[in-house]
Amino acid sequence: MSLELSPSVKYLLNFFHPVIMWVLLALSLYAAYLGLQVQRTRNSQGEEKKELIKGRYNIKHYQIGSILLALMVAGAIGGMAVTYINNGKLFVGPHLLAGLGMTALIAFSAALSPYMQKGANWARVSHIVLNFTLLGLFVWQAISGVEIVQRILTKA
Numbered sequence: 001m002s003l004e005l006s007p008s009v010k011y012l013l014n015f016f017h018p019v020i021m022w023v024l025l026a027l028s029l030y031a032a033y034l035g036l037q038v039q040r041t042r043n044s045q046g047e048e049k050k051e052l053i054k055g056r057y058n059i060k061h062y063q064i065g066s067i068l069l070a071l072m073v074a075g076a077i078g079g080m081a082v083t084y085i086n087n088g089k090l091f092v093g094p095h096l097l098a099g100l101g102m103t104a105l106i107a108f109s110a111a112l113s114p115y116m117q118k119g120a121n122w123a124r125v126s127h128i129v130l131n132f133t134l135l136g137l138f139v140w141q142a143i144s145g146v147e148i149v150q151r152i153l154t155k156a
């Protein structure tokens with residue numbers, strides 16, 4: 001089955017996923033900053049703690065994290081959809097596999113939220129390990145993603 005889209009629409013579709021994912025990379029770094037502020041707040045005392053609590057980092061982190069979860073899942077599905085529309089197949093390579101891996105990681109990471117909020121230390125530790133792995137994969141994914149974009153540009 002092939003989708004009947006004009007060649008220029010098909011070509012333009014190629015750039016949605018890369019742009020969204022770069023925005024998400026920036027958002028992840030912001031989420032990481034907020035998460036570390038949550039940790040600082042929890043470990044601080046006295047006046048410093050009062051000041052940090054005013055930053056409402058836990059609420060901001062949870063909100064940004066939720067947006068990140070939704071857009072990362074949708075963005076990965078979108079990348080596969082566009083690849084399929086343009087090539088009639090997927091390329092089972094590092095970018096696809098790392099992308100699917102990241103999608104699973106962020107699902108687990110977000111699912112730990114109720115346990116972290118109950119104060120479970122195992123959940124916090126797992127959340128941090130999962131997410132710093134996620135960030136590492138993200139940087140790698142940005143590099144392999146740009147290589148794919150270059151291939152698309154030179155093909156045209």
Ligand code: HEM
Pocket residue numbers: 028029031032033034035036038039042058061062064065066068069106109110111113114116117124127128131132134135
């Ligand atoms: C790049 C992605 C992320 C990073 C680097 C990150 C990092 C962190 C860190 C360092 C903490 C502090 C743990 C502590 O108190 O010691 C934390 C807490 C938390 N994170 Fe994330 N996180 C990320 C994504 C997410 C996502 C996707 C969600 C959920 C949708 C989420 C929900 C939470 C919640 C609920 C807490 C507990 C906050 C509290 O104590 O009230 N995070 N995160």
Ligand code: HEM
Pocket residue numbers: 013014015016017018019021022025072075076077078079080082083089090091092093095096098099100102103138141142143144145146148149152
């Ligand atoms: C950070 C910058 C990224 C860039 C520049 C990028 C770029 C690309 C490009 C150009 C494609 C080909 C499809 C298309 O033309 O739209 C693609 C496919 C794909 N991307 Fe990304 N990507 C990035 C990040 C990510 C991330 C973070 C994920 C997953 C969480 C992901 C998952 C996928 C998947 C699953 C495919 C389909 C691969 C295939 O079947 O061959 N990408 N990406």
